[in-house]
Amino acid sequence: MARAPRARRPPVILGAASIVVALAVVVPLVYLAIRAGDGGWEAFRATLWRRRTLDLTIGSLTLTASVTAICVVVGVAAAWLVARTNLAGRGVWRIVFALPLAVPSYVAAWSWIVFKPDLAGRPGATLVLASISFPYVYLPVLAALQRTDGALDEVAASLGRSPFGVFRSVTLREIGVxxxxxxxxxALYTMSEFGAVSIMRYESLTQTIYRSYRASFDRRPPAVLGCLLVAIMLVPVILAARVARRSPVAKVGSGVVRTRRRVDLGKAQVPIQLLLVAVMGITFGVPAWNLLRWVERGRSVVDWSELASAFGTTLWVAGLAAAATVAVAIPLGILLARHPGPLSTSLSTAAYVSHALPGIVVALSLVFFGIRFATPLYQRTPMLIAAYVVLFLSLAIAAIHNSIAQAPPGLEDVASSLGRSQLGVWRTVTLRLAAPGVAAGALLVFIAVAKELPATLLLRPIEMDTLATRLWTHTDAASYAAAAPYATAIVAVATVPTALLTWSRLGGGR
Structure with missing residues (x-):
C-alpha cells in the first residue's frame, strides 16, 4: 500500500477548469452572504444570537449525530457481513442492503406516519433518515472490503485475535477513508433534509429556512440561518479530509486472486438472518407495503398518460444531470486525488458544503443569478440542470476521487515518460482508472435527482412535471391514493440504478 501522493503543482488547464467549476458551485454561498448582510452586522448578530436559533442548532446537530452514528454502525456491519463472513444468501443481501437508497425521504416518512401515526418528532425523523441513508456508508465500505484480499485479517487471526479483535485492529484501518x-x-444529507423532518414535525434549521423563505419576502433571516448551516458543516468536511490524508489509499497492484477465508458465523447464522430481515423490514418493507396498499386504492383515479409523461421527464432530466455532474466532477476529482493541497481542498470543501444546503436555497440563489445575469436561462432546463450539479456534485467527486486515489500515480508517470502529453495521459490512463468512480457517481446522481423536490419545484420550466413534483401536488391536496402511483414510480426509477450500482461496481456475485 502507498500513501496519497505529495502535493504537486497542478497543470494550468486542470486548475483553471476546477476553479471555473468551483465558481459556479459557490454561487449559493455568495447569495447567502449577500442576503445575510442586507441589514448590517447588528441585524446579522441579532438573528444569530436568538434563543430559537440556538434551539434549532442543537436540535439539528442532535439529529445529525444520531442518524450518522446509526448509519455508520449499520452500514459497516452490513458490509462486513457480506464481504467477510459466510452469511447465507450474500449475493442477495448485497443488493437488498442498498435498496433503501431508492426510497425518497418524504415517501418513507409518509409511509411511517400512515403506519404509526404517533411516531413523530426526533424518534420518527431519526428512524426515517437512518433507514434510508445507511447505504451511503454501506456501499463505499463494501467496495473497500472487497478491494482488499484479507491477508492482514488472516495474519491477525493466526496470531490469536478473535474475529472482533481482527475487525477492530485491522479491518477498521482498511475502511477508515x-x-x-x-x-x-x-451528515450533509441529514442537515439539508426537509421532507422527512417536516412530515415528522421535527423542527430543524433546514425546515425553518424553508418555511421562512415560503412565508416572508424578507430573505435576510433564513440567509443568516443558511450561513450558520454552512459554518456547521465545515467541521465534518474538514475532519473527513484529514482522515483521507492520513490513511493509505493507493494500491500498487491488484494482488493475487485467491479464495478468501470467511468468518464462520456458526450458530449465530439464524439470529443474524432474522435481525437482517427485521432491519430491511423497517428500512424498505414498511414503505413498500404502504405504497402497494395505496396504489391498489388509487388505480381508478390515476391519470396514466400524466404518469407516463412525468416518468419520461424524470428519466430525461436525471440522465442529463448525471452526465453534466460527472463531466463537471472529473477535473475536481483528478485535482483532489493527484494534487492535494490548499487549492484542491478549498474547491472540494465548497462542493461538499453546497451539498448540505437546502434545495430551496440553491434554487433561490440561481433565481437571483438568472434574473440579473442570465435571463434567457431562467425557468429553462439548463438552469434546472445547473441546480442539480450544485446540489449533487459532491456525490460524483467522492466516487471519482476514490477510484483515482486507489491507483498509484506511477502509472501516469510511466505514460508521460513514454511521450504521452498531459491530455493524452488523462484520456488513456487517468479516466480509465476513474471509470468505476465515474459510473458510480453517475448512478448516485441519477438516483438523487429522481427523488429531488424543492429545487425542481422552483426552477423547472413551465408545464414540466417530474414524478416528484406530481407527487407533491397530490399529497399537498391530501390525495394520497392519487399520489401513491407517483411515489411507487419514483422508487422503481431509483431501484434499477441502485441495483446496478451495487452489482456492477462490486463485482457481481463473487
Whole structure:
C-alpha cells in the first residue's frame, strides 16, 4: 500500500477548469452572504444570537449525530457481513442492503406516519433518515472490503485475535477513508433534509429556512440561518479530509486472486438472518407495503398518460444531470486525488458544503443569478440542470476521487515518460482508472435527482412535471391514493440504478 501522493503543482488547464467549476458551485454561498448582510452586522448578530436559533442548532446537530452514528454502525456491519463472513444468501443481501437508497425521504416518512401515526418528532425523523441513508456508508465500505484480499485479517487471526479483535485492529484501518466519506455524506444529507423532518414535525434549521423563505419576502433571516448551516458543516468536511490524508489509499497492484477465508458465523447464522430481515423490514418493507396498499386504492383515479409523461421527464432530466455532474466532477476529482493541497481542498470543501444546503436555497440563489445575469436561462432546463450539479456534485467527486486515489500515480508517470502529453495521459490512463468512480457517481446522481423536490419545484420550466413534483401536488391536496402511483414510480426509477450500482461496481456475485 502507498500513501496519497505529495502535493504537486497542478497543470494550468486542470486548475483553471476546477476553479471555473468551483465558481459556479459557490454561487449559493455568495447569495447567502449577500442576503445575510442586507441589514448590517447588528441585524446579522441579532438573528444569530436568538434563543430559537440556538434551539434549532442543537436540535439539528442532535439529529445529525444520531442518524450518522446509526448509519455508520449499520452500514459497516452490513458490509462486513457480506464481504467477510459466510452469511447465507450474500449475493442477495448485497443488493437488498442498498435498496433503501431508492426510497425518497418524504415517501418513507409518509409511509411511517400512515403506519404509526404517533411516531413523530426526533424518534420518527431519526428512524426515517437512518433507514434510508445507511447505504451511503454501506456501499463505499463494501467496495473497500472487497478491494482488499484479507491477508492482514488472516495474519491477525493466526496470531490469536478473535474475529472482533481482527475487525477492530485491522479491518477498521482498511475502511477508515470509505467509512468517513460515507458518514460525511450522511451528515450533509441529514442537515439539508426537509421532507422527512417536516412530515415528522421535527423542527430543524433546514425546515425553518424553508418555511421562512415560503412565508416572508424578507430573505435576510433564513440567509443568516443558511450561513450558520454552512459554518456547521465545515467541521465534518474538514475532519473527513484529514482522515483521507492520513490513511493509505493507493494500491500498487491488484494482488493475487485467491479464495478468501470467511468468518464462520456458526450458530449465530439464524439470529443474524432474522435481525437482517427485521432491519430491511423497517428500512424498505414498511414503505413498500404502504405504497402497494395505496396504489391498489388509487388505480381508478390515476391519470396514466400524466404518469407516463412525468416518468419520461424524470428519466430525461436525471440522465442529463448525471452526465453534466460527472463531466463537471472529473477535473475536481483528478485535482483532489493527484494534487492535494490548499487549492484542491478549498474547491472540494465548497462542493461538499453546497451539498448540505437546502434545495430551496440553491434554487433561490440561481433565481437571483438568472434574473440579473442570465435571463434567457431562467425557468429553462439548463438552469434546472445547473441546480442539480450544485446540489449533487459532491456525490460524483467522492466516487471519482476514490477510484483515482486507489491507483498509484506511477502509472501516469510511466505514460508521460513514454511521450504521452498531459491530455493524452488523462484520456488513456487517468479516466480509465476513474471509470468505476465515474459510473458510480453517475448512478448516485441519477438516483438523487429522481427523488429531488424543492429545487425542481422552483426552477423547472413551465408545464414540466417530474414524478416528484406530481407527487407533491397530490399529497399537498391530501390525495394520497392519487399520489401513491407517483411515489411507487419514483422508487422503481431509483431501484434499477441502485441495483446496478451495487452489482456492477462490486463485482457481481463473487
Amino acid at each position: 470509505a467509512a468517513s466519506g460515507g458518514a460525511l455524506l450522511v
